[in-house]
Amino acid sequence: MLNYILKRLGMGVLTVWFIATATFAAMHLVPGNPLANEKATNAVIRANLERQYGLDQPVLTQYVIYMGNMLKGDFGIAFSEENRSVNDIIRETFPVSATLGLLSLLFATAGGVMWGALTAIYRNRWPDYLIMFLVILGISVPSFVFAGLSQFAILHLNKWTGVSLLPVAGWGSFRAMLVPALVLGLSTMAYLTRLMRSTMLDVANTDYIRTAHAKGLSTTRIFLHHQLRNAILPVITVLGPSIAIITTGGFVVESVFAIPGLGRYFVQSVAQLDYTVIMGTTVFFGAFLVLMVIAVDILYGFIDPRIRVEASR
Amino acid sequence: MNPYAPKAGDFTPVARQPGLITNPRPSQSYWQDAWLRLKQNKRALLSLYLIVALVLMTLVGPWLWQQDPAYQDLDLISQPPAYGETALVVADPGIWAGVSVDPPTLITVDSNATSSLAATAQIQTVGSASTQYVRLRWEPVAGAGFYLVYRNDHAPESSEDLGLPLGQTLTAAEVSFEDRLQLRAQDYWYTVLASNGLQEAPGFTTVRIPVQRSITESQAQDRKLHANAGDTVTLRSHPFGTDSLGRDLLARIIEGSQVSLFIGIVAPFLWVLLGTVYGGISGYFGGTIDAAMMRVTDFLIALPFLLFMILFRIGFGIGPGESGIVPMLLALVLLRWEDTARLVRGQVLQIREEAFVQAARLLGAQPLYLIFRHMIPNTIGPLLVNLTFSIPMAIFTEAFLSFIGMGVAPPTPSWGSMSNEGLKSMLSSPHELLFPAIFISLTVLTFNLLGDGLRDALDSRMRSRE
Numbered sequence: 001m002l003n004y005i006l007k008r009l010g011m012g013v014l015t016v017w018f019i020a021t022a023t024f025a026a027m028h029l030v031p032g033n034p035l036a037n038e039k040a041t042n043a044v045i046r047a048n049l050e051r052q053y054g055l056d057q058p059v060l061t062q063y064v065i066y067m068g069n070m071l072k073g074d075f076g077i078a079f080s081e082e083n084r085s086v087n088d089i090i091r092e093t094f095p096v097s098a099t100l101g102l103l104s105l106l107f108a109t110a111g112g113v114m115w116g117a118l119t120a121i122y123r124n125r126w127p128d129y130l131i132m133f134l135v136i137l138g139i140s141v142p143s144f145v146f147a148g149l150s151q152f153a154i155l156h157l158n159k160w161t162g163v164s165l166l167p168v169a170g171w172g173s174f175r176a177m178l179v180p181a182l183v184l185g186l187s188t189m190a191y192l193t194r195l196m197r198s199t200m201l202d203v204a205n206t207d208y209i210r211t212a213h214a215k216g217l218s219t220t221r222i223f224l225h226h227q228l229r230n231a232i233l234p235v236i237t238v239l240g241p242s243i244a245i246i247t248t249g250g251f252v253v254e255s256v257f258a259i260p261g262l263g264r265y266f267v268q269s270v271a272q273l274d275y276t277v278i279m280g281t282t283v284f285f286g287a288f289l290v291l292m293v294i295a296v297d298i299l300y301g302f303i304d305p306r307i308r309v310e311a312s313r
Numbered sequence: 314m315n316p317y318a319p320k321a322g323d324f325t326p327v328a329r330q331p332g333l334i335t336n337p338r339p340s341q342s343y344w345q346d347a348w349l350r351l352k353q354n355k356r357a358l359l360s361l362y363l364i365v366a367l368v369l370m371t372l373v374g375p376w377l378w379q380q381d382p383a384y385q386d387l388d389l390i391s392q393p394p395a396y397g398e399t400a401l402v403v404a405d406p407g408i409w410a411g412v413s414v415d416p417p418t419l420i421t422v423d424s425n426a427t428s429s430l431a432a433t434a435q436i437q438t439v440g441s442a443s444t445q446y447v448r449l450r451w452e453p454v455a456g457a458g459f460y461l462v463y464r465n466d467h468a469p470e471s472s473e474d475l476g477l478p479l480g481q482t483l484t485a486a487e488v489s490f491e492d493r494l495q496l497r498a499q500d501y502w503y504t505v506l507a508s509n510g511l512q513e514a515p516g517f518t519t520v521r522i523p524v525q526r527s528i529t530e531s532q533a534q535d536r537k538l539h540a541n542a543g544d545t546v547t548l549r550s551h552p553f554g555t556d557s558l559g560r561d562l563l564a565r566i567i568e569g570s571q572v573s574l575f576i577g578i579v580a581p582f583l584w585v586l587l588g589t590v591y592g593g594i595s596g597y598f599g600g601t602i603d604a605a606m607m608r609v610t611d612f613l614i615a616l617p618f619l620l621f622m623i624l625f626r627i628g629f630g631i632g633p634g635e636s637g638i639v640p641m642l643l644a645l646v647l648l649r650w651e652d653t654a655r656l657v658r659g660q661v662l663q664i665r666e667e668a669f670v671q672a673a674r675l676l677g678a679q680p681l682y683l684i685f686r687h688m689i690p691n692t693i694g695p696l697l698v699n700l701t702f703s704i705p706m707a708i709f710t711e712a713f714l715s716f717i718g719m720g721v722a723p724p725t726p727s728w729g730s731m732s733n734e735g736l737k738s739m740l741s742s743p744h745e746l747l748f749p750a751i752f753i754s755l756t757v758l759t760f761n762l763l764g765d766g767l768r769d770a771l772d773s774r775m776r777s778r779e
Contacts, residue, residue, distance in 0.1 A: 015612060022621070026628035140758035142709060142729075144716050145750040148736045155740065244617060251619070251717055256736065267717050270623055282624060286617045 357766020
């Protein structure tokens with residue numbers, strides 16, 4: 001198991017290094033440099049600025065400096081804002097994105113497991129057909145459409161009830177988080193429902209379920225203790241990639257609902273070509289996602305002994 | 314038992330007897346069988362027809378619907394869907410002098426005066442009310458200092474519900490008002506309130522005025538409709554309405570489908586091809602080569618895909634607000650092939666041990682021949698399923714990137730960027746978001762359903778349990 005964890009971590013570090021290098025390379029392939037856009041630059045001032053930021057050094061030296069800073073956890077200074085370092089930006093915006101992501105992941109897994117189990121119970125009856133229809137819809141409709149439609153719905157709900165039940169956009173209160181988190185988690189919920197349904201049906205056909213029935217256990221007990229527990233396992237495996245889907249989906253939902261998260265900031269910084277912010281957030285996001293996937297895989301190893309055996313082989 | 318005693322006839326060949334074994338049904342090839350099974354799946358078949366229709370729309374749509382997607386009709390901004398509407402041609406409206414009356418005797422403004430102002434009476438239209446203008450006049454109200462004009466799209470329920478304040482007259486002598494503010498062909502409720510500067514008339518009268526669709530003579534000329542004032546002409550149809558710049562939404566959706574479907578179909582095709590070659594080689598050789606090659610795919614899977622799509626764009630030097638279809642395509646292919654590679658590798662590892670491959674190897678077949686002649690054709694079923702499921706992913710990615718402004722930039726339309734534009738005016742004209750969104754969803758939906766059907770028809774091992 002330790003061997004497995006170390007192997008995964010080593011691969012993860014390598015991935016993060018590659019992300020950092022690729023980001024650096026992408027930034028340096030662009031003609032010009034971040035200071036080229038500035039207005040008031042005569043040659044001397046420009047040269048001074050370049051020296052200040054180390055842009056007059058050879059690319060390789062810059063790379064070493066950049067990697068060194070990154071190892072120290074320093075992502076540099078934002079170009080588009082006064083007096084703000086990328087670290088500050090991440091510190092301010094990431095908790096917002098993480099809260100939103102966590103809440104939507106909660107929605108997605110709880111909903112996915114519940115709906116999936118329901119469809120398996122009501123297999124080939126109308127609740128099954130209804131839920132599977134909604135699942136197909138959830139997979140096929142892009143999140144920005146859901147975001148727009150839900151804003152529309154909130155507006156009319158508020159108008160209809162006459163009180164401001166839910167804010168249309170913004171961040172801060174729990175009420176403001178609810179709808180964006182739900183919208184963000186919707187497609188993941190749909191995938192998990194589908195997955196849950198098929199594994200529930202798989203498990204229902206296994207020998208140990210038949211044995212449980214044969215020895216006279218109650219249906220509820222079989223369902224909760226034997227079927228559900230085993231069917232949940234594959235859901236946990238896809239949680240890692242789901243975190244990735246949810247964080248990137250956050251770009252859109254944060255933009256539409258005007259949530260001051262890292263995703264919205266990233267989209268803005270790309271539009272402004274704010275190099276240090278792009279580099280910093282990319283590496284940070286990348287490292288976070290890699291870590292999450294590894295964490296989920298290791299967690300899975302603890303939950304399901306079969307994986308441990310396979311991994312140690 | 315007697316020991317066996319061979320007889321003379323025992324070792325003579327049996328004469329062929331025709332009709333002894335009759336084939337109960339004609340043998341069917343893999344593809345015939347798959348097609349039969351697909352045909353039984355109504356959802357998948359319907360999806361297939363829809364996909365064909367969508368592709369046809371992309372290819373022949375521009376010939377069938379010959380409107381210029383870039384043509385801006387600024388008189389028809391954000392129009393809801395309309396087909397075959399007619400409009401009355403009216404003379405170009407000049408400047409209307411309005412209607413003035415002799416100023417009524419000024420009553421000294423008395424702050425204690427209560428309910429001194431009567432409701433405005435006899436509001437009527439001057440000329441015909443059309444989308445060019447609505448001209449109102451009314452009877453003067455004694456004691457009024459000026460008049461306020463409101464417009465609403467439903468009958469006002471109270472004095473709080475008069476609707477849009479259009480403006481006010483400068484003096485009490487002016488008893489007319491011309492409304493030219495974004496008129497649509499519908500009924501409007503106009504209210505005129507008299508005011509003396511301190512208070513407004515407590516009561517109000519409202520008139521309901523049906524507004525007729527019209528265009529002016531010069532607008533008719535611009536649109537090459539030869540008509541004179543008083544004629545009725547048929548307007549250019551906009552079955553999906555127009556966008557915020559007055560462009561025909563249907564024409565833009567057809568043009569946008571070229572980008573969306575191009576990326577959505579070509580990119581998966583290329584990455585499946587790349588993945589097949591890579592996975593085939595990796596699976597065939599196995600051992601160290603396989604292990605090394607598979608490390609690369611492990612690595613690609615761990616990369617945050619969307620961030621790299623955006624990085625690619627920057628790496629190509631494409632600034633914000635510029636289209637980057639080719640970089641998007643390239644990035645998709647380079648970042649997405651690993652899934653197919655894994656699939657093909659797994660299949661090849663299995664097929665490698667099959668007897669027919671062994672036989673071919675015994676006959677002296679070269680590795681590449683074995684891979685491309687025997688192994689890949691035998692994985693074509695799962696590959697096709699993989700391709701079908703890859704297409705929605707590519708369409709989604711394009712829509713998503715264009716939506717956040719990192720994909721296709723104006724003026725080139727794509728469904729994603731059109732949705733982005735439509736979202737801004739969602740509350741006033743929802744059709745601008747709805748139609749591109751429907752097309753994205755429909756395309757993704759049909760490919761998903763077709764993929765499900767194909768998996769059931771082609772791949773017995775992956776058959777979904779339903």
